[in-house]
Amino acid sequence: MAPRAGLSADRITRAAADLADRVGFDNISVSALARQFGVKDASMYSHVANLRELRARVAILAADEKTLSIAAAVAGRSGKDALVAYAGAYRDYALRHPGRYAATQIPLDPELAIDAPGFARAIELTYGMLRGYGLAEPALTDAVRLLRSTFHGFATLEAAGGFGHSRPAEESWAAILDALHTALTHWPTTDEKGESMSTRTEPTAATLRVPGATLHYEIRGRGPMLLLLPGSGGDAVIFDAIADTLAARYTVVAIDPRGYSHSTIDSPTPVDQRVEVQADDAFHLIEHLTPAGDSASLFGGSGGAIVALELLVRHPERIARVIAHEPPLFELLPDAAEQRAFVVEVHQLFRTNGLVAASARFLEGIGGTLKPLPAPESVPPRTAAMLARLTANAPLMMEHELRQFTSHHPDLAALRRHTDRLVLGAGRDTSLHLPARPAYALAAELGIEVTEFPGGHSGFTDAPAEFADLLLHLLSTPRG
Known part of the structure; x- marks a missing residue:
């Protein structure tokens, strides 16, 4: 069957991303999108091979969008200013685009990851910001995991209404960023064997x-x-x-x-x-x-x-x-x-x-x-x-x-x-x-x-x- 006029892989991907933000990333389907476009399911498969490819395309699109947002936020900043800007852009994207954000968390097959520059750029941005704190491997990787766990956990709980305490989430967020800045500034060093050393060094x-x-x-x-x-x-x-x-x-x-x-x-x-x-x-x-x-x-x-x-x-x-x-x-x-x-x-x-x-x-x-x-x-x-x-x-x-x-x-x-x-x-x-x-x-x-x-x-x-x-x-x- 010939592809339906007006349909394209990009258009379908963006529609799928919008649908994910409305109904959840796990609930998107080729059939739902076909109904939205007013076509039969078969017309969709002329542009995307299957649901697995569609989900991967949404993940790549979302990663590109999120990375562009973070890059714009941290441009020209360093130290705590960069950390706060990075974290704010990350959280904002997760809350405004819950379905898209969920897509960025799925693992991609290696052959699909080649076409996902947003993921690679996100890693570059994160490592670049952390190098401003004077971190090198293996501390860089450890710090990346700390930030990702903190930002992802906070945004996910906040989106799900998981903060029932009377203290405003914004105040907790600011306190968490202060704590992260302190931790990154005084990150534990390691000796030649990789064993932790005190961060405060006596001269x-x-x-x-x-x-x-x-x-x-x-x-x-x-x-x-x-x-x-x-x-x-x-x-x-x-x-x-x-x-x-x-x-x-x-x-x-x-x-x-x-x-x-x-x-x-x-x-x-x-x-x-x-x-x-x-x-x-x-x-x-x-x-x-x-x-x-x-x-x-x-x-x-x-x-x-x-x-x-x-x-x-x-x-x-x-x-x-x-x-x-x-x-x-x-x-x-x-x-x-x-x-x-x-x-x-x-x-x-x-x-x-x-x-x-x-x-x-x-x-x-x-x-x-x-x-x-x-x-x-x-x-x-x-x-x-x-x-x-x-x-x-x-x-x-x-x-x-x-x-x-x-x-x-x-x-x-x-x-x-x-x-x-x-x-x-x-x-x-x-x-x-x-x-x-x-x-x-x-x-x-x-x-x-x-x-x-x-x-x-x-x-x-x-x-x-x-x-x-x-x-x-x-x-x-x-x-x-």
Whole structure:
């Protein structure tokens, strides 16, 4: 019998998918569709061989639709934003198209799966999102199974009216996504035998002799080296909130800059800090911890960002990526003279009225964008000990680093040659206050964009989970 005019395999498949959404995927039949089209059953078999092929076609169509929806939702997102968008698109499709969604759960014969790009693309999207959490096999497969079980179970129960408790399903859904994000961020690592290891890694402390100083650093994790450089007067422990997440993919090294906290200088009295010297210190550490020819990535915040930029200028052959967050390069600003006078005022106030008065004026001048440090009694002992060291570091920073670092002028010509490995960051909460302005000025000089980070000047302590997610994404994404 000749095929009936107007009928085609695609048209029948779409009609079957619509019927599945109305009556359930298990209840579709060739006879029901024939009645819908007003034809005999035999006319249908000119386009689809049997019910098994029809069900497979619906599954392939639904997989394509669901994957396109998820792909559109996650485009340009990473970390928790991508997870929430992915999950929302998945759930929305399952609830709006229950029959189609049920079709995506059936196993396909290998010969039919060849014509099902939606299934393969869905796997690519899921694995790509999870790699943003720093997961690798076998953790990737385990995480995929966790997400699929969670999303499928929730959507299926919700569609069947299985949530009778008074708590709204939306609130439970949001809480579940928060829990999944936490689980993915702190996914258990495994040793060489595949046995589970603790997700929170205690850092190993060590020292390195460099010209004129002994550097203290902490190291954790495995993989390529990622050196974390704290701001002026900083301490390695300041990075604890993000270090474990980063250590899932990198050998994370955090440093006490020379003359601060545990890092000592040979001079019996304090000396002025120099950007070039701290950059050389970081280079010596990279040389010490990485094989010859290997490169390291750097993240620097505030004064540490200035050091990271200088290291990129001086030793680009050993640098894979630099992420410089709000470097206080005041000399790049159009009102540099005004800012120079502001720093001099703060320094003079420190000498005449003490640290508290100078700090208050400094915070006022930068726009109040720094959050206050927590009370020592409210934090773990390791953090409380760091707070005591930061308090001791502050006068040294005021006298010997604030003027020296904010007056530094980077080698713009050298930086322009290496923008392919440079990311300039500014905090979302800092906006256009003084701490963020030099990042935008430097970006304009170099012809690149500024990446917005969560939080303010101290974003890695303001919003550590989101901050670490973005760092992992930026460290692994090729730059043009």
